[in-house]
Amino acid sequence: MKKDWLPLLLIPAVAVVALPLVGSPTSWVTLTAAGLAMGLMIFVMASGLTLTFGLMDVLNFGHGAFIAVGAFVAASVMLALSPWMTVDSLWLNLAAVGPAVLAAMVVSGVLGWGFERVIVRPVYGQHLRQILVTTGGLIVAEQLLKVIWGPDQITLARPTALRGAFLLGDVAIEKYRVLAVIVGLVVFAALAITLNRTRIGLLIRAGVENGEMVEALGYRIRRLFVGVFVAGSALAGLGGAMWGLYQETVTAAIGAQVAVLVFIVIIIGGLGSVGGCFVGALLVGLSANYIGFIAPKVALGSNILLMALILLWRPQGLYPVAKR
């Protein structure tokens, strides 16, 4: 099959078109970095969701719950380790952030496993009930978060070494954004390698294309699916922790807010496609930042506008998954 490069070219195209509109090259670089960081964080959160949909035709409207849980768990761990956070030493800072992120991923992953068993499993193949039940799960999870962590928002300062910006001449790039870009790229690379170079990845891709055939060949696609669901939840937890540090506040509503962006991204990308999800996330991140700078009034609708344009061009998303 010939590789489809057109959607990929959209990303530099958007960046180039934005350059004259933004005007000054220095702010353009800053905005581009911000857009990439935002896009990659959204990608981390969205990748699991799009894979579970592709594999098992399950769309989890409660995905936002894992994002919120990740943010809260990470915040608690970091607040507990706050002496290490405030020291001006990169390694001690990372020693606090590392366990926090790990805890966020583990808790979200375990929660995802429970969510799959209790909430999702009984409603396979029934879209209407899936949407309803997972939305119900989101409502309950959001309330439970308020029970455990209290209804107020938690303020979360970034560790000392990740504050401030790198200065390259006139151009200022926030340090945290660089970290977010690195983490996002690592996750993308890991996913791409797993999907394209390993046996499990092969099975997942085959399952997305034609699940019944994979079952007929003797593989238990259900078990595969649970694995993907748990991994996706853990990634959502990671993304939630990153997003919490990015915003520097954590509220119970964070899940529902980010979930909207996540949905837009996976619609743009084509439901079930990880590559599409990556391109979609970067497009959303970049355009949100450029338009927020050029015309702040329009910025709120920019995501919807982007989605509408993409769907007019390719009604099934950038990389439609073949079987649908």
Place this chain on the structure above:
Amino acid sequence: MVRAILSDDLPRSRWLAVALVLIVVGLAVAPFLFPGAKSLNVAAKICVFIVLAASFDLLLGYTGIVSFAHTMFFGIGAYGVAIALTRLGAEWTAVAVGIVAGLIVAVALAALIGLFSLRVRTIFFAMITLAVASAFAILASQLPALTGGEDGLNYRLPAALRASFSLADGTLFGVRLNGRLVDYYLVYAASLVLVLVLLRVVNSPFGSVLMAIRENPFRAEAIGYRTVVYRTIASCIAAAVAALAGSLLALWSSQTNPDTTLSFDIMVDILLMVVIGGMGTMYGAVLGAVLLVFAQNYLQDLLGIANQALAGVPLLAGLFHPDRWLLWLGVAFILCVYFFPTGIVGSLRNRRS
């Protein structure tokens, strides 16, 4: 006679019939039975939300499509009246202009979203409506010149609906006959008519096609019904009725803000109402709305008592905190989807057969 009014869709369960009569009569005499500003407010809210939930049921229960943009149409109706009353003064012409403008915007938007995204699958539509509705809610709070921003709009109602207006001297059963009473009965009558109209719609041949699409869209298409067209019309009707419900709310409360009309919380409330009450029956929406508005206003008190009793226990007390009423309704919602997919009404009807 009753048959004609209910469009031949009888309750088909003795308990359901009793409950419905209780609701209709109870709401009719509420101002005299439970005098006081709070209970009148609760009664009016119930009326408005019955209409809103019923119109949502037309989509969710009858056509089988999930829209998360229903509050958007509700908000459009409310803001239509609110903006008109703010700009044009407290006149009835302003009310009419607001209602008509809200209706036009709501139906046009619903048609646009429908034609754009109802061709594809349920899940697609659900996600797109969620995105559009959240963008709209932010938009409303970011246009302070028009919508009053986060604070919303406070405006004066037409003179005949204000508390200072007096219908007649003296009192009836100890209740002053003022403009609020007129307002309440306006809301009540309009809600009753709208619910009956919706009953008429779902029991018409058009309604049967919607249910056919819900059961098997492929087959409905094969028989020769353009499912996209029917789904889009259904979502336009639902949007129009939701906008009217919004107008009623704006006419009742003399203030309109994003929290009470556009927020995702309201959307969640409507979902709970329809699913707990019973999808696919208008009566379910009625019962669900009554139950949920009651729970919102009075379950907190009950939870407060439980919270007091459990004051020493750390986590348990938090679970029964008065502000956590939504937690319990959420659990009820999930259980309903699993074990009582037809909700309260379905369970009541099944008992007999």
